[in-house]
Structure formats: structure tokens, C-alpha cells
Amino acid sequence: MNLTGEMLIGQKAVKGSRDPIHAINPATNERLEPGYAGGTQADVENACQLAWEAFDRYRETSLEDRATFLETIADEIEALGDALVERAVAESGLPQARIQGERGRTCGQLRLFAKTVRAGEWLDVRVDPAMPDRQPMPRADLRQRHIALGPVVVFGASNFPLAFSVAGGDTASALAAGCPVIVKAHAAHPGTGELVGRAIQAAVKKCGLPEGVFSLMFGSGREVGTALVSDERIKAAGFTGSRSGGIALWKAAQSRPEPIPFYAEMSSINPVFLLPAALKARGEEMGKAFVGSLNMGAGQFCTNPGLVIAIKGPELDVFIKAAGEAVKESSAQTMLTPGIFEAYENGVKSLQDSGKAQEVARGQKGESPNQCQTGLFKTSAQDFLASHALQDEVFGSTSLVVECADEAELKKVAEHLEGQLTATLQMDDADLDAARKLLPTLERKAGRILVNGWPTGVEVCDAMVHGGPFPATSDSRTTSVGTAAIFRFLRPVCYQDLPEGLLPDAIKNDNPLKLRRLLDGKREK
Amino acid sequence: MNLTGEMLIGQKAVKGSRDPIHAINPATNERLEPGYAGGTQADVENACQLAWEAFDRYRETSLEDRATFLETIADEIEALGDALVERAVAESGLPQARIQGERGRTCGQLRLFAKTVRAGEWLDVRVDPAMPDRQPMPRADLRQRHIALGPVVVFGASNFPLAFSVAGGDTASALAAGCPVIVKAHAAHPGTGELVGRAIQAAVKKCGLPEGVFSLMFGSGREVGTALVSDERIKAAGFTGSRSGGIALWKAAQSRPEPIPFYAEMSSINPVFLLPAALKARGEEMGKAFVGSLNMGAGQFCTNPGLVIAIKGPELDVFIKAAGEAVKESSAQTMLTPGIFEAYENGVKSLQDSGKAQEVARGQKGESPNQCQTGLFKTSAQDFLASHALQDEVFGSTSLVVECADEAELKKVAEHLEGQLTATLQMDDADLDAARKLLPTLERKAGRILVNGWPTGVEVCDAMVHGGPFPATSDSRTTSVGTAAIFRFLRPVCYQDLPEGLLPDAIKNDNPLKLRRLLDGKREK
Known part of the structure; x- marks a missing residue:
């Protein structure tokens, strides 16, 4: 089928009369033909009128x-x-x-x-x-x-x-x-x-x-x-x-x-909570798996894990070290558009310039246009609680680890979060009590709660909830x-x-x- | 139980510290004790905090x-x-x-x-x-x-x-x-x-x-x-x-x-459509029944029939005459508050002053305070379509009959209506085709559709819809x-x-x- 660059208004194909859009191949910055001229108020009018005329009949189809x-x-x-x-x-x-x-x-x-x-x-x-x-x-x-x-x-x-x-x-x-x-x-x-x-x-x-x-x-x-x-x-x-x-x-x-x-x-930063027993048992493994999730689709999923929350200490250090190494090995990936790439770069720069987040590791730099360089940062719970900007989504594969002093502070960070699409618990049997205490908060904050998985990826089924409190x-x-x-x-x-x-x-x-x-x-x- | 004039914040009774409200007996304008002093921002704060603290436990009750x-x-x-x-x-x-x-x-x-x-x-x-x-x-x-x-x-x-x-x-x-x-x-x-x-x-x-x-x-x-x-x-x-x-x-x-x-x-004016065969067969009877519905609770129901729509002619005249006579016989009824009574009087006056609505009949005047005098007005479909103010709800027992030239104009009036809680069809078997043509419009306009009843009164059951498109x-x-x-x-x-x-x-x-x-x-x- 040849692309014509036309809009489809009902059964007609209609050439727009506003400035045309061209897709850009983000891997090459090449402009793709044809141009898609934008619609006018009259085109909107036609489409709405046809939709309106179709409505009563369509809604009563068997x-x-x-x-x-x-x-x-x-x-x-x-x-x-x-x-x-x-x-x-x-x-x-x-x-x-x-x-x-x-x-x-x-x-x-x-x-x-x-x-x-x-x-x-x-x-x-x-x-x-x-x-x-x-x-x-x-x-x-x-x-x-x-x-x-x-x-x-x-x-x-x-x-x-x-x-x-x-x-x-x-x-x-x-x-x-x-x-x-x-x-x-x-x-x-x-x-x-x-x-x-x-x-x-x-x-x-x-x-x-x-x-x-x-x-x-x-x-x-x-x-x-x-x-x-x-x-x-x-x-x-x-x-x-x-x-x-x-x-x-x-x-x-x-x-x-x-x-x-x-x-x-x-907007969702999809917090992942690493509970103590799980962290102790498999911090290194989790660090690697986490970066796998972070890098999926160059981090351009709504459910990308942009935030990791855990209690500070040598067990968390193991996780951070493993994640950091995986980040360093992460290849650059082409992002969806030059605009998204630019926004990603600005988001990472904001983190770097915030004075509140410390860089743990960066991935490999891109060699072609619009490539996302993975990033991992960390911050203290205190700074996170004090700086709302640290909750801003950075669309792409960058994540922030929040180090908490203890369980109480971890709960405080959870309560401080905005609405989310997902919240994830990494936990072992010994974490059950801690998880139970955290669950009511997560239910209030997120549309989907995961245990021992990673949020990226959404199953299309009856039980799925891809939603959540504002601003998710x-x-x-x-x-x-x-x-x-x-x-x-x-x-x-x-x-x-x-x-x-x-x-x-x-x-x-x-x-x-x-x-x-x-x-x-x-x-x- | 003695009334104390206190607010109830959780299990406490709390005296407000803003100017007190007193109820007024609208039948006598007598001020009722005690005064209810209004809450402050601090009271709001307390109530919200208690509600918040109760939430996680209450939502998980069995x-x-x-x-x-x-x-x-x-x-x-x-x-x-x-x-x-x-x-x-x-x-x-x-x-x-x-x-x-x-x-x-x-x-x-x-x-x-x-x-x-x-x-x-x-x-x-x-x-x-x-x-x-x-x-x-x-x-x-x-x-x-x-x-x-x-x-x-x-x-x-x-x-x-x-x-x-x-x-x-x-x-x-x-x-x-x-x-x-x-x-x-x-x-x-x-x-x-x-x-x-x-x-x-x-x-x-x-x-x-x-x-x-x-x-x-x-x-x-x-x-x-x-x-x-x-x-x-x-x-x-x-x-x-x-x-x-x-x-x-x-x-x-x-x-x-x-x-x-x-x-x-x-806000809802609950249109009632009188279809031709029904109007011909029982215009007089419908006129009386309509006024019964109009007067219920002094017209202070959300589902009060504030609008009647029908095709102009001798059959509609019979309905209007019967309704007018019933209106004239309607006793005045005490309204809920002096403020509501005042708003009702103003609403009726707006109709009278509109130059678009002709008075058909008024009910008996009240002899005690705050009494609602029933009102019936009529207008042409043309005027109704041209004057949006004629769709404003007059909260109380006043209604407006819209006289249409033909079925097409009646449909036009229906399409012109704002969202409603209810829409009612008065119809006989011979009206079935006309009703069928009107039904899709009514479904788009109202939360509940009635046939050969009157909208006033809402059953509390599984199938009820007391709702409807904006501004209902x-x-x-x-x-x-x-x-x-x-x-x-x-x-x-x-x-x-x-x-x-x-x-x-x-x-x-x-x-x-x-x-x-x-x-x-x-x-x-």
C-alpha cells in the first residue's frame, strides 16, 4: 500500500491544508515521506459530524x-x-x-x-x-x-x-x-x-x-x-x-x-521496594534484573522502574554495585523521537544539577543519533522527601535509588509518593510482615502491585489495571x-x-x- | 435526646466557633433553637485527619x-x-x-x-x-x-x-x-x-x-x-x-x-413528551395526573416535571385546559426554606418577564409564609429553541408547556434539551413508531426514561439510575x-x-x- 499522507474522514481520504508533519527516523535523523498535512477546524467539524451521525446506529449494533x-x-x-x-x-x-x-x-x-x-x-x-x-x-x-x-x-x-x-x-x-x-x-x-x-x-x-x-x-x-x-x-x-x-x-x-x-x-516512576531479607539474599541478582527492566525499550515504557527504595547498608551497596556494573555495560538504544531524546537528556541533567542526586553509573554513550545513555543515581530519603523535583519522571532508562535510614523512613518515603501505575515489592518469606505493613500504602498509591517481578510490561487481560491515582x-x-x-x-x-x-x-x-x-x-x- | 448544636468530629461533640446557623420553620418563619456554630479550618483539619486515620482499617472491614x-x-x-x-x-x-x-x-x-x-x-x-x-x-x-x-x-x-x-x-x-x-x-x-x-x-x-x-x-x-x-x-x-x-x-x-x-x-427539568395518540385518547386525564406530579412536595423534587412537550392543536388544548384547571385548584404548599421560596418567586417572575412564556394558570396563593403558588406557562417551540433561559430549572411547582408545529419540531426540541435526570413519554400503542424514533434522543439526554408514568419519585433498587448527562x-x-x-x-x-x-x-x-x-x-x- 502506498502512503498518501492523507487524513481519513469517514470513508474519504482528505489532504490536510496545514503545515505537513514528517516522521523522522530517529536512528538516522532521516526525514520520511510523505508529509502529513494537518487538519483544519473544518476537517474537525466534518469528522465530528460524521461520528455524531454514526453514533445512534453504531451503539445499537448487535x-x-x-x-x-x-x-x-x-x-x-x-x-x-x-x-x-x-x-x-x-x-x-x-x-x-x-x-x-x-x-x-x-x-x-x-x-x-x-x-x-x-x-x-x-x-x-x-x-x-x-x-x-x-x-x-x-x-x-x-x-x-x-x-x-x-x-x-x-x-x-x-x-x-x-x-x-x-x-x-x-x-x-x-x-x-x-x-x-x-x-x-x-x-x-x-x-x-x-x-x-x-x-x-x-x-x-x-x-x-x-x-x-x-x-x-x-x-x-x-x-x-x-x-x-x-x-x-x-x-x-x-x-x-x-x-x-x-x-x-x-x-x-x-x-x-x-x-x-x-x-x-x-506520569509514573513505578517505585520498587527492596525489602531487607530479599536484599540480603539476592542483592546482586536483583541489581542485574532491575537494569534489565530499566533498559527495556530504552526505558520508554509507562511502567519503567524509575525509583528504587531500600534501607541503607552493605546489602543495599551490593545491589547498587551490581546495578551500577550492569548500567555501565548497557548499550545505548535509539529513542523514539529527537524530542524525547532531548527531554531525556534534560531530565538527566536536572538530576545531575539538582545537588541532591549522586551519579552511580552511566551506560555506554550512543554513536548514532538520539541514543539513550542509561543512568543510575542515588539519593538520601531526607533529600528525596525535601525535593519534589526528584519525583519527576525522566522518560527513558534512568533510575534513582533512595536510601532510607530504617523501615519507618522507608514507609515515609512510600507515603510521600505521588500516584503511580505500579509499585513493586522485592521480598522473601522473612519480609512478609514488612510487606504487610507497606501494602495499604501501596494500594492507595498504585493501580498495580507486583511482588518479585519488574513492572515493565503490561499483560492485556481481564484482571489488569493500567491506571492509578493522579498524576499516573x-x-x-x-x-x-x-x-x-x-x-x-x-x-x-x-x-x-x-x-x-x-x-x-x-x-x-x-x-x-x-x-x-x-x-x-x-x-x- | 436534647439537641446541643454541636458538630460531631469522630466520637467527640465539638462546639463550632463561627457564626451559628439556626434552622427556620418555613411554615411560621420561627427561628429554631439551638444555634449551630460553624466549624473552622482547624475543625476541618481534625475531621479529615481522623477520617484519614480510619481509612485503611475501615476499608478492610469484612x-x-x-x-x-x-x-x-x-x-x-x-x-x-x-x-x-x-x-x-x-x-x-x-x-x-x-x-x-x-x-x-x-x-x-x-x-x-x-x-x-x-x-x-x-x-x-x-x-x-x-x-x-x-x-x-x-x-x-x-x-x-x-x-x-x-x-x-x-x-x-x-x-x-x-x-x-x-x-x-x-x-x-x-x-x-x-x-x-x-x-x-x-x-x-x-x-x-x-x-x-x-x-x-x-x-x-x-x-x-x-x-x-x-x-x-x-x-x-x-x-x-x-x-x-x-x-x-x-x-x-x-x-x-x-x-x-x-x-x-x-x-x-x-x-x-x-x-x-x-x-x-x-439541575433537571424532566421533560414529558405527550405523543399524539395518547394526547387524543386521554388529554384531560393526563392534564390532571400531570399536575398531581407537579405539586408533589411543592415541586421540590429533582425529578419534578418542569417541561411538557407536545404537538400544537385541539388535543393539546384539552390537556392544557385540564391542567390549568387543576393548577387553579392547587393549594399553596410550604416550601423548604425562605431562600428556596424567594428563588422560586424569582424564577416564576423571570418566566413572566421573559416575553416568551404565556401564563396558563396559577394556583392558590399562600396565606402563611413561604408558600409555593403552582404555575403553568406555555411557549412555542420556536421561542423555546431561541431562548436558552427557558430551560432554566424553576425549583418548585411550576412547569412550561412547549407547543410544537409537528413531529419534526418536537424532535428538534428534544435534541435541544440539556442533560436530564428523567425523560417521560406519554404514549399509546399507536404512538409506538413515534416513540421509537424519539428513544435514541432520550437515551442520550436522560438517565431514566419512563413510559406512561410521571417522573416524580425515585425507587431505591438495583436498576435505578438517578443521574444523567451534564448539567443533570x-x-x-x-x-x-x-x-x-x-x-x-x-x-x-x-x-x-x-x-x-x-x-x-x-x-x-x-x-x-x-x-x-x-x-x-x-x-x-
């Missing part, structure tokens, strides 16, 4: 039709073949195997959402039948189901050109919920975006759905994104990116005459990865005394969808 | 203990006996039978939430067991449960001194979720608040819970409320009241360094009435590879709570 649509998208993405992988590698600097894996995850999560759609539990059907003879007042017939919120805007993420971009987790869960989606493609990988966008566009056509179910827009700067989030026909948005970008768009969403849910996944996300009540992500785009509606002929299938008397309803206070079997 | 606590509150409220009813009548001007009914609803909803807590479905337990041999990557053991958000602030409502105030729906659902609650009592009924507050305080003690699980504060103006919502230890809030009050507090909640969910139920509420994804209200105060947490000794009961391997988990993608039976 469970089977909607699931088939998600599966068709997955098939169409796979049918893109090597062209997709090659373009994504060129635009992201990520290794081919990683992109192939990410394609698998992307298609897998579309198919997993298809399964979730078919199961229909997300409808949360509740039926309280009429009780005409109840005293002192009769009860009406009351039925609840969930419906889609409305058209959703999805912002592609820089660090997952497939799994969290055009057909990524936000798009899949919004489409699963019955919401048309307008994607604002990330400027770092517009070609990958176009390819995947055309796959979705083809799936819309194959499935005979209204064209406004999907559009794909380009634009540099914040003009297109802000216009989309501000449009009255848009009823929710999903975002993965920087804290400043997320908060700016979140504010736009809250400043509308009708505020809307804005799901931003923004803008809404701790939700997850952006895993099947529970569908709940972000739904709202309940209650139907009182509707005649059978007016009731949606999900809440009809004879339960044609065979759902396990909450019927008169009891769950059906 | 399902049985927490359910028993809710039931104990209900028992303690009932044990207050006639004193509660008398004080609530004096402070609200509502009839005794209404207050007795409301007490029944209040205790009933506490017991219903106890049942919901015991059932444990709200934990939404999901278990994806480890797959160590999976290719290309093993899967970790992943388990999800929901935990409470944190301490919650509840704002008492003027119009439900029991069912939506100190021990009302917001409090019951937050306590059910495992959140300590600080209630900011409504200034209109502080004595009722103190009585109910002491009942909760007694239940906390009887159940051996940490004292910070519940506090009750007083304060005139917005100082105490804003301080509570702004405190970093508060993690959510529930509010029922005016649009301006709700939006001001919602903004405070969003402006914090860590924004929090703020559930405001604010600040968060259409939720309900404030019914058992689904518990979800407002929860967030998911994922546990990865935790040793059995560290796992909470809800997600332990042997499932000691006997929950129907989503296990490896399948719902357990």
Missing part, C-alpha cells in the same frame, strides 16, 4: 456485529504484512521483534475485546420487576443497561505506535463500548497511523457500518487535539503521553460547557489496558415501564441475549 | 462487619423515634407522612446497601492465573479487586432532610464502599442532621469501628465545604443541590493538585440512587504474583468469600 467488526480490524491489520512492521520500525527506532510483538498484542487485544463484547457483562443488566400490589406504594418495572457515551477522541501515544495508537487499547475499548472514534495520530509515526487507519477504514466498509464510526486526523501542535476535545459532539477522550500535554487537554475537556470524561495516562492517570477509577477499559466509555440508563416493543434486546423480558441479569436482587445463573 | 454497621445505623435512626420526625417536619415544612416515608426510605436504603455489601459483586474480582509455560512470554498471576477511594465528603441536600442528607444515599453508598464520610450538613435542617449524626456516631461505637469513619460538620456559606473538598485527604465528594453551588464545588475539586471525583446532582449531574457514568451508586467510590487494584499470605480475602486462591469471580476469562457459577 453484540455479534460489533465483535465481528473488532475482529475484522485485527484481520485487516495483519493483512498489512511487513509493510506495517517496516514503517513502524523506521518511524520509532524500535527493534523489528518488538514491533512484531506489539502488532500481536494489538490484534490480540482487539480480539479479546470482541470476546468481552459478546459476553455482554459490560451491559450490567439489572431488572427490578413491577410490584403493583406493594404497600404503601407499588413499584414500577425498572430495567437498567449501559449504553455508549458518544463519539470518543483517542490520542495516539509516542511509545506504542501500534498497541496504544490508532487501533490501540483506547480505540479498541471505545469501539467495543459502542462509541465512534476519531483518532488524533501521534506526530512521531504518521505513516504507521495511516496504514492502521486504512485497515480500520476497510473494516468499517466490510462490516457495513456507518462511515463516521472511524476517522483519523493529523496535526502538529495542539490545534487539532484541542478542537476535537472541545467539540460538543465529542463525549469522552483517551490520552497517553506527557503530564503537561495530558493536563492541558484534560483542562480543555473540563472547561467545556458540558465537561466530559478525559482519560489521561500521564487523571481518573483512578479506571484502567486503560485490559477488558475493564470498556467501562470508561459507558453510562447507565434506566427504563421504567417501557412496553416490550420499545425495550432494547438487552433488557427484554425473555432475555434474548442470554445475559446473567441481576433480577429482582439476585444474580441469574 | 463484608459482614460493614453490612452490620450499615444496618446498625438504620436501627439507631429508627430508635430516635418521633423526635426525629418532629424536628424534620419543623425544619422542612414537609408533612409528617412524607417525613415518615422518607425515614423508611433512608433506613431501607441503608439495609439494601448492607445486602449489596454482603453479595460482594462490587469487588468485581477477576483472576487470570499464571501461565508459566506460555509462549513467547509467560503470564504472571494477575488478580483484580476494587478498593475504596478514600475519605468522602457528603453535602446534605435541602429537599431530602433524611434520604439525601446525613445518612442519605451518598453517605450509605460511600460507607458501603469502605470510605469514611464527613458530612457537611445542610443549613436548613441542622437539628435533623445532629440527630441522625448522633445515630451514626453511636453505630460507629457499637460496631467498634475507628472513630474517624464518620464526622458531621456545620457551617454557613461555602468556607467549610470548600475547605473539605480541597483537603488532600479527601478523595471524592457527593453533592445534591443547585447548579451554581454544584459547579462551584466541582471546580474546587478539579483545581486541587490532585483532582478528585465530585458527584454533583444539580457532573458525571453521567454514575447514579446517586440505587445500589449501583456504590461504584462511585471504588477503584480497581491489580495484584501481580502476590504470595497467598499477602493477598486480601477477596482474591485469595480458595475464594473464602465465595464470590463469582471472572476466572481466566469465564464467570464462575
